[in-house]
Amino acid sequence: MKKKRKGSHRSTLDLGGKAGIITGAGSGMGREIALRLSSDGACVVVADIEYEAVCALRDEIRDAGGEAHPVQADVSNEADVKAMSQACIDTCGGIDFLVSNAGIVGPYDFDKTTAEDWDRVFGVNARGGFLCARHVLPHMKKNRSGRIIFNASTNGAKPGKHVIAYRSSKAALIMLARSLAMQAAPYGITVNAICPGVTATPMQRNLVEGLQASEGISYEEYTEEREKRIPMGRFTEVSDIADIAEFLLSDNADFITGQAIFVNGGEW
Numbered sequence: 636m637k638k639k640r641k642g643s644h645r646s647t648l649d650l651g652g653k654a655g656i657i658t659g660a661g662s663g664m665g666r667e668i669a670l671r672l673s674s675d676g677a678c679v680v681v682a683d684i685e686y687e688a689v690c691a692l693r694d695e696i697r698d699a700g701g702e703a704h705p706v707q708a709d710v711s712n713e714a715d716v717k718a719m720s721q722a723c724i725d726t727c728g729g730i731d732f733l734v735s736n737a738g739i740v741g742p743y744d745f746d747k748t749t750a751e752d753w754d755r756v757f758g759v760n761a762r763g764g765f766l767c768a769r770h771v772l773p774h775m776k777k778n779r780s781g782r783i784i785f786n787a788s789t790n791g792a793k794p795g796k797h798v799i800a801y802r803s804s805k806a807a808l809i810m811l812a813r814s815l816a817m818q819a820a821p822y823g824i825t826v827n828a829i830c831p832g833v834t835a836t837p838m839q840r841n842l843v844e845g846l847q848a849s850e851g852i853s854y855e856e857y858t859e860e861r862e863k864r865i866p867m868g869r870f871t872e873v874s875d876i877a878d879i880a881e882f883l884l885s886d887n888a889d890f891i892t893g894q895a896i897f898v899n900g901g902e903w
Contacts, residue, residue: 648885650884653676653677654727654729654730655672655727656734656767657679658708658719658734658737659683659737660681660688660689661689662683662836664834664873665734665736666692667873668877669696671881672880672881673703674699679703683708683737684707684708684709689706692705706718710766713770719770731775731778732782733782733783734880735763737759737763738759738763738804739756739838740798740838741801742800745797745800756800756801761804768785772819775824781823781824782883783824783827785809785829786829786876787805787830788805788831789831790802791809791828791830792809792897793903813828816892816893816894819892824892827891827896829879831871832899833902834875835872858870865899865900865902866900867901868900875898879896883896
């Protein structure tokens, strides 16, 4: 029998005085991470291509007593990423952490994936992660401290016959995290990848729409069948991802770097 979480998270982690960026913060995991870190006292820049979504998130965070600053950014656009990084310095006073979360799925079927589709998925997922890290690292190196988290995917380490562009781009993020960790370590900067399992987010629903179109299966049928393949009997929740992001930003994780951490209920 699957178990669901009950109640709201009560954090004891103190991030007061810390500042950072969460991309793809308008919905799903990014939104949950931003809410969590702001509740811990961090000043957060919440970035998304959907500006209204992060403006609403800013209002929610401020109503709860936190500090947030919305930025409209396409992470595949270097000028946007540069402006986003500068906005964090200008509004929050620095950049202590980056949660590079923005991502897209792309086509479900490989046969229907065009070169333009492939470039678009890699542009947001892999290029976006690279650009975000590239523009926060100089500030972190100068301060000789920092935390970078890439939101990858279990699918980045798990081959499959569908969403191949997505899987490949997430595999690139895992290798980026592992390799960049070696380059950043002498500066006291940790770099890790979080690899969620199946999570009920807007992105996941887009993926299921592709499944429905390709195989004629209902969302309910998909959910029932898919959960049976997870040893712990339920999908990953956005709060599970916020939990691990919060931990990786804490002092308790200052010797953890170059890791791909799978949050998937034991599924392989």
